[in-house]
Amino acid sequence: xxxxxxxxxxxxxxxxxxxxxxxxxxxxxxxxxxxxxxxxxxxxxxxxxxxxxxxxxxxxxxxxxxxxxxxxxxxxxxxxxxxxxxxxxxxxxxxxxxxxxxxxxxxxxxxxxxxxxxxxxxxxxxxxxxxxxxxxxxxxxxxxxxxxxxxxxxxxxxxxxxxxxxxxxxxxxxxxxxxxxxxxxxxxxxxxxxxxxxxxxxxxxxxxxxxxxxxxxxxxxxxxxxxxxxxxxxxxxxxxxxxxxxxxxxxxxxxxxxxxxxxxxxxxxxxxxxxxxxxxxxxxxxxxxxxxxxxxxxxxxxxxxxxxxxxxxxxxxxxxxxxxxxxxxxxxxxxxxxxxxxxxxxxxxxxxxxxxxxxxxxxxxxxxxxxxxxxxxxxxxxxxxxxxxxxxxxxxxxxxxxxxxxxxxxxxxxxxxxxxxxxxxxxxxxxxxxxxxxxxxxxxxxxxxxxxxxxxxxxxxxxxxxxxxxxxxxxxxxxxxxxxxxxxxxxxxxxxxxxxxxxxxxxxxxxxxxxxxxxxxxxxxxxxxxxxxxxxxxxxxxxxxxxxxxxxxxxxxxxxxxxxxxxxxxxx
Numbered sequence: 001x002x003x004x005x006x007x008x009x010x011x012x013x014x015x016x017x018x019x020x021x022x023x024x025x026x027x028x029x030x031x032x033x034x035x036x037x038x039x040x041x042x043x044x045x046x047x048x049x050x051x052x053x054x055x056x057x058x059x060x061x062x063x064x065x066x067x068x069x070x071x072x073x074x075x076x077x078x079x080x081x082x083x084x085x086x087x088x089x090x091x092x093x094x095x096x097x098x099x100x101x102x103x104x105x106x107x108x109x110x111x112x113x114x115x116x117x118x119x120x121x122x123x124x125x126x127x128x129x130x131x132x133x134x135x136x137x138x139x140x141x142x143x144x145x146x147x148x149x150x151x152x153x154x155x156x157x158x159x160x161x162x163x164x165x166x167x168x169x170x171x172x173x174x175x176x177x178x179x180x181x182x183x184x185x186x187x188x189x190x191x192x193x194x195x196x197x198x199x200x201x202x203x204x205x206x207x208x209x210x211x212x213x214x215x216x217x218x219x220x221x222x223x224x225x226x227x228x229x230x231x232x233x234x235x236x237x238x239x240x241x242x243x244x245x246x247x248x249x250x251x252x253x254x255x256x257x258x259x260x261x262x263x264x265x266x267x268x269x270x271x272x273x274x275x276x277x278x279x280x281x282x283x284x285x286x287x288x289x290x291x292x293x294x295x296x297x298x299x300x301x302x303x304x305x306x307x308x309x310x311x312x313x314x315x316x317x318x319x320x321x322x323x324x325x326x327x328x329x330x331x332x333x334x335x336x337x338x339x340x341x342x343x344x345x346x347x348x349x350x351x352x353x354x355x356x357x358x359x360x361x362x363x364x365x366x367x368x369x370x371x372x373x374x375x376x377x378x379x380x381x382x383x384x385x386x387x388x389x390x391x392x393x394x395x396x397x398x399x400x401x402x403x404x405x406x407x408x409x410x411x412x413x414x415x416x417x418x419x420x421x422x423x424x425x426x427x428x429x430x431x432x433x434x435x436x437x438x439x440x441x442x443x444x445x446x447x448x449x450x451x452x453x454x455x456x457x458x459x460x461x462x463x464x465x466x467x468x469x470x471x472x473x474x475x476x477x478x479x480x481x482x483x484x485x486x487x488x489x490x491x492x493x494x495x496x497x498x499x500x501x502x503x504x505x506x507x508x509x510x511x512x513x514x515x516x517x518x519x520x521x522x523x524x525x526x527x528x529x530x531x532x533x534x535x536x537x538x539x540x541x542x543x544x545x546x547x548x549x550x551x552x553x554x555x556x557x558x559x560x561x562x563x564x565x566x567x568x569x570x571x572x
Contacts, residue, residue, distance in 0.1 A: 037128070115131055273300055312390070523544040
């Protein structure tokens, strides 16, 4: 019986020994870092993997058991050794403690272990702590490298985003500039189209202007001459007045056409604009249902203008204002001095006079507003579409600017900007004044026989002696002969254009060679050169634009030839 018990105990012990051997074999060959220490931190056991991690490699002659008996504190990094006492306190009070531990290997390198320590309370003897750890140094480094890489990627992303934003902003700005350029090109194309329309109209105007104005000169001049022959109260005078009115309308139409030509430059003189604006308003008030109020600023600056053209432009704008208010109302006309701000208007720097005309009529729709200055554009059933187009051309040839602001149903304001001049000498109007007579010998060169005959009759009425030449060669011959005979001409009136012969400019140069003191007056109904507007630069003393009236002829000669005085002949 006892033998049986002894055999059983022996088998149990052998089994336990075998199991213990298996456990030891498992621990010693485990890749995990294992150790046993007491509650003071003294190592009681360390497996080969942990010893090797600490630098005690058996292959290099170190025995893993060399660490047994040493305090675990010795293997901690100096920066964390002060935390070891907290750990020992915690493991005494709590059965399990987990967390990272910074270890210093034998070669001085630091490793990071993640430890899980379990307190084992033995049946006999003080408790021990079973520790299991894994080396997470490389993982920490990898995580740190990953974070650095992520930070670098994020930084690169942010930089890329910034660059993209900057590039996008550049593209946006480029797009905005492109859109602005396209819009500007559209404006330029519209202006080019308008210029081509004006150019085509200018070609037409140039083709008919010379002959048309010659005809008008003959018609209007003979009507005026006939009226000069009438006695007061003659009923024929009323008939001639009607013919003169029709002739004036035809002259106005011709003037509108001429404003589009390459020539037709305004014959400008320093003029007080106040009188010109007042005359235009007085003319517009006749028969108007609307009330026209006039405001003229103090000390209004003079301007270098062609009085007839500017009067025509103001009349057209006022006529539009009247037509916009058929039921009546108030039209305001203001003339004021202005020094515009830089870039506020498409004007060069300097002083300007602004003439604004405001009606409170139907207004102009936004869809047609850009076209109102185009030739032939009109919304009126019987309109020709030349009124505002001629206004625009006149203002442009005066180096000015015209703008329009309109609100449908509220009204429209046209603003005309004309450059002011510093000269104080102004042109005088002669409407209603008697013709200025004179004396002297006048030479006329014109290829139109009726014009020569008409001028001869008018000048004879004014007290002048006249000779006529049909071409330049004849004019030069007559002048030379008169000079040789000591009977020089007091003035020479030269037509600028002589078909098939030398014109007024060349004749003037030849006459200057004969007589430097010759008084030369240029006359034309149309020219594609600036001679009429810059006559002094081309050797002339004065200018007479066709169609002219006897009054204008008398005025020009009165300026150039010494006058005898005033006669009682009525002016026209």
